[in-house]
Amino acid sequence: EAQVTQNPRYLITVTGKKLTVTCSQNMNHEYMSWYRQDPGLGLRQIYYSMNVEVTDKGDVPEGYKVSRKEKRNFPLILESPSPNQTSLYFCASRGQGAGANVLTFGAGSRLTVL
Amino acid sequence: GNSVTQMEGPVTLSEEAFLTINCTYTATGYPSLFWYVQYPGEGLQLLLKATKADDKGSNKGFEATYRKETTSFHLEKGSVQVSDSAVYFCALSLMDSSYKLIFGSGTRLLVRP
Numbered sequence: 001e002a003q004v005t006q007n008p009r010y011l012i013t014v015t016g017k018k019l020t021v022t023c024s025q026n027m028n029h030e031y032m033s034w035y036r037q038d039p040g041l042g043l044r045q046i047y048y049s050m051n052v053e054v055t056d057k058g059d060v061p062e063g064y065k066v067s068r069k070e071k072r073n074f075p076l077i078l079e080s081p082s083p084n085q086t087s088l089y090f091c092a093s094r095g096q097g098a099g100a101n102v103l104t105f106g107a108g109s110r111l112t113v114l
Numbered sequence: 115g116n117s118v119t120q121m122e123g124p125v126t127l128s129e130e131a132f133l134t135i136n137c138t139y140t141a142t143g144y145p146s147l148f149w150y151v152q153y154p155g156e157g158l159q160l161l162l163k164a165t166k167a168d169d170k171g172s173n174k175g176f177e178a179t180y181r182k183e184t185t186s187f188h189l190e191k192g193s194v195q196v197s198d199s200a201v202y203f204c205a206l207s208l209m210d211s212s213y214k215l216i217f218g219s220g221t222r223l224l225v226r227p
Binding site (some may be wrong): 026035043048059094102103105107108109 | 118133150155156157159160163203206212213214215217218219220
């Protein structure tokens with residue numbers, strides 16, 4: 001089944017404790033992206049990657065890092081989480097050709113930073 | 115700048131009622147427009163899309179028409195079901211290199227039996 005898989009789905013952590021949210025897609029997509037969803041704000045793009053070793057900032061990149069060493073994986077790294085990063089995070093990927101303007105989303109990772 | 119405005123929710127309807135969720139946008143250039151749906155505990159799924167003016171997107175009984183003159187993309191369904199209860203997001207994309215989707219704030223729909 002074609003899908004985007006995120007882990008963990010739920011995480012409670014404390015301020016300053018580094019964490020990584022993993023994202024993997026099995027569709028051979030070149031483009032991947034991270035969004036955060038906050039009440040009343042919809043989803044906002046954090047980072048995106050056009051291909052392996054190519055990443056760029058979205059609208060709200062502060063406090064986050066990403067890497068793209070393999071085509072299928074696009075982890076989101078919070079080096080020193082803070083309470084304002086408490087949010088619901090979504091990873092997404094985009095195909096080429098006929099599917100080029102459609103994003104496939106993961107199920108989401110709910111992060112709470114105390 | 116580019117933005118999407120959706121009607122505030124929640125929207126509560128009885129089963130078989132007519133649904134309209136309003137969406138207007140501001141964009142430079144010629145955006146593609148989308149409706150995504152988020153069921154409880156799940157990620158977003160594409161519901162329908164339209165890539166140019168006057169296009170009508172449709173899926174699962176939902177429809178939306180790309181109205182350039184009113185910069186709108188309102189979502190409609192003639193007869194809602196309890197299973198349609200979800201959060202609906204309107205979004206636009208300028209199809210540039212970032213392929214960023216700009217989302218509205220979402221509208222929660224609750225359909226009662």
